[in-house]
Amino acid sequence: MVSVPSLAPARPDATRRERAQLVLIAAIAVAFIILGVVVVLNSVLYTQTISSSTSIEQTGDAHQTELELERNLRGLVQETNRNGGDVDAEVAAFLELYERSSGESRPVAISAEMVDEEPGVLFQEEPSSPLNDEGEVFDSTLPREFGQLLVTIDLDQSDSNGRLELNLSDDTTVWFTRVSASDTVTVEVVGGPQCEITPQSSESVTIDVLRGEANGEYDSSDCLDVASAVQGSYDSLQFEDPAISIGDLYGSYEVVVAGGEPGIIPSHDGREVAWALELEYTSDSSDLSYERSLPIEVYGDRP
Numbered sequence: 001m002v003s004v005p006s007l008a009p010a011r012p013d014a015t016r017r018e019r020a021q022l023v024l025i026a027a028i029a030v031a032f033i034i035l036g037v038v039v040v041l042n043s044v045l046y047t048q049t050i051s052s053s054t055s056i057e058q059t060g061d062a063h064q065t066e067l068e069l070e071r072n073l074r075g076l077v078q079e080t081n082r083n084g085g086d087v088d089a090e091v092a093a094f095l096e097l098y099e100r101s102s103g104e105s106r107p108v109a110i111s112a113e114m115v116d117e118e119p120g121v122l123f124q125e126e127p128s129s130p131l132n133d134e135g136e137v138f139d140s141t142l143p144r145e146f147g148q149l150l151v152t153i154d155l156d157q158s159d160s161n162g163r164l165e166l167n168l169s170d171d172t173t174v175w176f177t178r179v180s181a182s183d184t185v186t187v188e189v190v191g192g193p194q195c196e197i198t199p200q201s202s203e204s205v206t207i208d209v210l211r212g213e214a215n216g217e218y219d220s221s222d223c224l225d226v227a228s229a230v231q232g233s234y235d236s237l238q239f240e241d242p243a244i245s246i247g248d249l250y251g252s253y254e255v256v257v258a259g260g261e262p263g264i265i266p267s268h269d270g271r272e273v274a275w276a277l278e279l280e281y282t283s284d285s286s287d288l289s290y291e292r293s294l295p296i297e298v299y300g301d302r303p
Helices: 011-084 087-105 218-230
Strands: 109-127 135-154 161-168 172-179 184-189 194-201 205-206 216-218 233-240 251-256 264-266 272-283 289-297
Touching: 011 135, 011 216, 011 272, 011 289, 087 272, 109 161, 135 161, 135 172, 172 218, 184 205, 184 218, 184 272, 194 205, 194 218, 216 218, 233 289, 251 272
Parallel strands: none
Antiparallel strands: 109 251, 109 272, 135 205, 135 233, 135 251, 135 264, 161 172, 161 233, 172 184, 184 194, 194 216, 272 289
C-alpha cells in the first residue's frame, strides 16, 4: 500500500507576514493615489492664482494708464482751448511723449491715438467797459451743459461796493459783490447758498464758479454749495446790473458750453473748442497685451 505524505499546517508566523505585506502594499498604493490628487489640486490652484494675478495686474495697469491720460489731457486741452491752439496737434504731441516716457519708466509699451472729438463753444471776453454792461453772452435753442464758468473781478478798476448779476436762463441768478469794508468778494445764488472770498491779490480775484474754487481764502464747503446750485444746463447767459445797482464791476469771463455752434446765437464772439475726446490705446508687455477705448470729458473734473 502506498502511503501519502500528509501536508504540514501553515505556520502562524508566515500568515502574519503575508498579511502585513498586503497591508503595506495597499498603504503604498493609497499614498500614491493621495499624492497624485494633491499634485493635481496644486496645479489647478496655481493656474487659477496665475490667471487671477494676471487679471489683477491688467486691471491695475489699465487704471493707472487711464488715470494718467485723463488728468494730463484734461489740463492740456483746457489750456489749448483757452489759448486758441490746435487741439489735434497738442494731443498728438503729448501722446507721442507719453508713449516714450511710459516705455522708459515701466516694462510696458503703450501706443495711443485720438479717434474722435466732440465740440463745445467757448465765449471769452475782457471788455473795457464794466461787466454790468456786457448783456447777453449767448442764447440757444436747446439747454446747454456748462463745463466752464470763470469770472475774474478786476479790483483796481471796480467800484468799492460794486455788484454784478449773472442770469442763467430764467431760473438761476448769481450775484458777485465786492464788499469794501472787509475787502472781500461774495458769490451768492439768489435764494440759495453763498460764499465769501478774501483775494490773495489786491489786483484781481478769479472765481471758478462750477468747481467752487478761487485764488483766495474761502470756506470750501460754502463755495462747493454754490457750485452745486449752479451746475446744470441752461439755454442762455447774460451779465447785467441788479435791480438795485450799487456800483460796477470790471473784469473778464470764460464760459464753455457743450455742443457745436449750430443752434446757438452768440451775442459775443464764440468759437468751437474740444468738449470731449475719445482715445484708443494698446498696452503690450511680456505678460499680457490689451486694447481699450478711453472717452475723456475735457471739463469732467467738476465736483
